[in-house]
Amino acid sequence: MVDNPLWVALIVGGVLMFVTLTGMAYMTWFERKVLARFQDRLGPTRTGPFGLMQPLADAVKLLGKEDLVPAAADRVVFLLAPIVIFVTAIVGVSVIPFGGAISIFGFELNLFAADVNVGALVILALGSVGVYGIVLGAFASANRFSLLGGLRAAAQVISYEVVLGLSLVGIFMLAGSLSLREILVAQQDDLIFNLFGLSISLPNWYILSQPIAFVVYLIAAVAETNRAPFDLPEAESELVAGFHTEYSGFRFSLYFLGEYINMIVISLFASTLFLGGTDGPGAASVWGLGVVYLLAKTVMFLFFYLWLRATLPRFRFDQLMGIAWKVLLPVALLNILFTAFVRLIANDEITIPAWVWIVAAVVLAGVLVLTSLNDRANRPRPSAQAGD
Amino acid sequence: MNTQLYGSDWVVIGILILAAAALGYALLTLNQIIAPSKPSAAKAAPYESGVPEVVATKPRFTPRFYVVAMLFVVFDIEAIFIFPWAVVFDGLGLYGFLAMLAFMFLLFDGFIYAWKKGALEWA
Secondary structure, three states: OOOOOHHHHHHHHHHHHHHHHHHHHHHHHHHHHHHHHHOOOOOOOOOOHHHOOHHHHHHHHHHOOOOOOOOOOOHHHHHHHHHHHHHHHHHHHHHOOOOOEEEEOOEEEEOOOOOOOOHHHHHHHHHHHHHHHHHHHHHHOOOHHHHHHHHHHHHHHHHHHHHHHHHOHHHHHHHOOOOHHHHHHHOOOEEEEEEOOEEEEEEOOHHHHOHHHHHHHHHHHHHHOOOOOOOHHHOHHHHOOHHHOOOOHHHHHHHHHHHHHHHHHHHHHHHHHHOOOOOOOOOOOOOOHHHHHHHHHHHHHHHHHHHHHHHOOOOOHHHHHHHHHHHHHHHHHHHHHHHHHHHHHHOOOOOOOHHHHHHHHHHHHHHHHHHHHHHHHHOOOOOOOOOO | OOOOOOHHHHHHHHHHHHHHHHHHHHHHHHHHHHOOOOOOHHHHOOOOOOOOOOOOOOOOOOOHHHHHHHHHHHHHHHHHHHHHHHHOHHHHHHHHHHHHHHHHHHHHHHHHHHHHOOOOOOO
């Protein structure tokens, strides 16, 4: 850990932003290739080897497209909204720790732009400010498809933002910090169990201690970035293109950039929080291996996004809101209480006598047996109406 | 443990926000320099899948969205209370756990009321 002077931090931040933009460009290529393979096609092949020049061609094409503003639109808001979503998406990468001190050309520096003590909150906050870009753009367009898409986006993002935030509380409790760097450091110790004389060593990654939170986070993250199967704000079968229907040229591209960069940032965030980030075998000793681990975990999450998109049909809007409020929110809250309870026992704040555990286990088993019997009794009998 | 002031890191984030905005603005300006501009009445009309617009769009929508917004405010404020509680949880001990249990009980009470009132239904 060295102190980055301001100018070094700015250079690191600039490089990270540049890398993220390049990564976003190749994310579009990756998405088209992966989706094509899922559908037994080849994807882009004509632009360079394996179509690798495709993102460049797309960018040049979009830069040459006319930037239309509808006559009825609120001009200033319409023109500024895409910048809001682009900025909030890309600044998130500045608080992600890509590793601690590393020496590059004999120069010691930290591989993150900003180490704030509430890094996790910064990412959540940027996500919720980003929805302004969608809603303002949609309202300023004076188009009914945009309006409907923008409303859906607003309701969806604020609902899932609550879930996303609450799903991470268990991790903040275990790490005792909201700083992403400290959460990263907390995951680098090994957990050692003694099981029947066999010593098992596991990495202290929070996916192992917070599996419920991980599942809740995964679902909420897909919805938070408006991706399939939760891409209701831009459901092309009903809303044309949703909130960005009226956008063209590079203003449309900024929305596109924002969406993909959001995916990358939220995947980096998930890798850092749940999968140990730069942690991995040999990461501490081999130069640059930590960054490779982090990127590999992130690509895994990104592939998971594409896999979902290729596999699942789109949800209905009432289902979408129902999952957030009726399932994920109670589960996230119960997970917090459960984590807190286990933490109290681990800290020896409360001690529970053995007979309580036995009674609890018996009661739980009894409840399970009774409910399964009850289900069997209530199941409708086949054959009664079959003859009518 | 890093004991320095966190101020300079916020300056970095602030400068990066300005840089990102400048980058976005520069790309848009480049687009306006390169791209052709041939405005016409048809291009300026709202997109209606090829049909002329009959009535201008009015920003009216179902009140359910307001209900979601109110629920969001309630639970986001709850999250604001829970985050610092989680960070200092080890120091608070049993008392902190019981206090949060009471808080969550009251909140769940209201949540179940809203649920039974149909605030979460979209049909």
